[in-house]
Amino acid sequence: xxKRRVFLRNTLATGAAVVAANAGLLTPTTVLANWxxxxxxxxxxxxxxxxxxxxxxxxxxxxxxxxxPAIAENGAxxxxxxxxxxxxGVESIAILASKxxxxxVCTYAFSGAAIGYASTRIKMGETMNVIAVVKAGGKLYxxxxxxxxxxxxxxx
Amino acid sequence: MSIKIRMRGKAVxxxxxxxxxxxxxxxxxxxxNKKTGKPFPALFIxxxxxxxxxxxxVDSQWSGAVSANPYMAIQVKAKAGDEIALNxxxxxxxxxxxxxxxx
Numbered sequence: 001x002x003k004r005r006v007f008l009r010n011t012l013a014t015g016a017a018v019v020a021a022n023a024g025l026l027t028p029t030t031v032l033a034n035w036x037x038x039x040x041x042x043x044x045x046x047x048x049x050x051x052x053x054x055x056x057x058x059x060x061x062x063x064x065x066x067x068x069p070a071i072a073e074n075g076a077x078x079x080x081x082x083x084x085x086x087x088x089g090v091e092s093i094a095i096l097a098s099k100x101x102x103x104x105v106c107t108y109a110f111s112g113a114a115i116g117y118a119s120t121r122i123k124m125g126e127t128m129n130v131i132a133v134v135k136a137g138g139k140l141y142x143x144x145x146x147x148x149x150x151x152x153x154x155x156x
Numbered sequence: 157m158s159i160k161i162r163m164r165g166k167a168v169x170x171x172x173x174x175x176x177x178x179x180x181x182x183x184x185x186x187x188x189n190k191k192t193g194k195p196f197p198a199l200f201i202x203x204x205x206x207x208x209x210x211x212x213x214v215d216s217q218w219s220g221a222v223s224a225n226p227y228m229a230i231q232v233k234a235k236a237g238d239e240i241a242l243n244x245x246x247x248x249x250x251x252x253x254x255x256x257x258x259x
Contacts, residue, residue, distance in 0.1 A: 035202045040219045077223045085231065097221060101186050105221040108230070114206075114213040115171065119229035123184070123221045 045096050048104040061141035063087045066132045068145050075149035081119040082132040089137040090116030099128035124149050159252030167258045172234040184220025204244040208232050
């Protein structure tokens with residue numbers, strides 16, 4: 001009798017694993033363990049920051065140089081540069097777009113020879129704030145800038 | 157087929173700016189396919205790592221909101237002759253790597 005129960009339990013467990021694997025196939029996301037899935041599926045900037053750093057409280061800092069265009073004609077390629085090389089002990093930089101479905105765009109963790117500087121191009125669906133969050137010396141600092149996205153190519 | 161990367165870097169006064177252009181569709185998984193009414197499946201680079209002479213310098217994580225054919229620039233403390241390597245992986249496990257020697 002016991003053997004039969006064990007057999008049943010095992011089959012059930014395997015079944016559940018197969019279902020999980022199928023769900024995973026539909027949305028292929030997790031390949032690398034160190035990719036922060038929680039932060040990259042958070043629907044608000046605060047939630048994303050909490051998942052990333054364990055806190056969403058940031059202080060505005062003038063030492064962060066955030067370069068983004070005031071008006072982006074094509075929201076799909078918005079150049080963004082974050083320069084925090086003037087700050088000491090920069091550990092990481094995160095770039096967020098406040099109104100995107102998933103606000104967190106990218107994170108950079110620095111070690112060794114790296115300097116607190118990152119430049120990239122991001123997608124933005126509408127006019128919104130670009131937020132740069134810099135972790136330096138264990139504290140979170142922020143700089144933000146509004147980018148107007150002109151949709152439809154008429155220039156507004 | 158591995159992901160194609162073009163990388164340049166030049167050291168000036170002990171600081172090198174390394175720029176990379178990557179060929180990748182960066183499909184976020186949110187954009188709708190109007191013909192089928194379902195979103196295009198997500199396909200984007202999520203991990204990028206840069207090393208200087210084999211030592212890890214930048215560990216970057218991306219979402220699908222980084223533009224298609226991504227451009228990335230970072231700065232590291234390095235001198236001419238140092239070796240910069242870039243390794244990346246997308247969410248399907250496809251990977252790419254490129255190594256340059258700084259000028």
